[in-house]
Amino acid sequence: MNVAEVAPQAYQAVLGLEKYVRANVGHTVLELVKLRASMLNGCAFCVDMHSRDALAAGESDRRLFAVATWREAPFFDERERTALALTDAVTRLGEHGVPDDVWDAAAKVWSEKELADLLMAIATINVWNRIAVTCRTELPAEA
Numbered sequence: 001m002n003v004a005e006v007a008p009q010a011y012q013a014v015l016g017l018e019k020y021v022r023a024n025v026g027h028t029v030l031e032l033v034k035l036r037a038s039m040l041n042g043c044a045f046c047v048d049m050h051s052r053d054a055l056a057a058g059e060s061d062r063r064l065f066a067v068a069t070w071r072e073a074p075f076f077d078e079r080e081r082t083a084l085a086l087t088d089a090v091t092r093l094g095e096h097g098v099p100d101d102v103w104d105a106a107a108k109v110w111s112e113k114e115l116a117d118l119l120m121a122i123a124t125i126n127v128w129n130r131i132a133v134t135c136r137t138e139l140p141a142e143a
Contacts, residue, residue: 001135014127021121025114027057032080033087033118034125035067040091041129045137082106083118090122 004011021030031054038046051064066073070084086106089098106115131137 024117043129
């Protein structure tokens with residue numbers, strides 16, 4: 001199913017969130033968050049798209065590969081690490097929500113507005129992942 005065709009108003013609403021986060025979250029962190037959530041959600045379409053977007057914007061392939069193992073990789077600064085930790089916690093949201101230590105660490109290095117925008121970015125990519133995985137969105141034949 002192509003949600004954009006079947007429910008265009010709903011698709012446009014999610015696209016509105018996407019436009020907001022693109023304008024309010026730094027590109028590097030945004031692509032790391034999108035890539036990490038997409039990996040966790042098993043969204044091949046989004047992993048492909050966001051890794052290509054990040055590479056085109058100048059991100060190193062080494063850092064992109066390391067997103068899968070970001071906790072052990074030395075390539076990420078404190079803000080990126082807290083964004084990735086929050087992405088993991090929100091994407092894998094369990095019965096007890098986001099752990100206090102994850103939230104508190106993020107709140108130490110992100111302002112309240114930045115944290116709200118980061119949360120919206122994580123929520124938005126999770127919506128896109130769920131649409132793409134459920135609708136079995138195929139990878140483009142050519143990159």
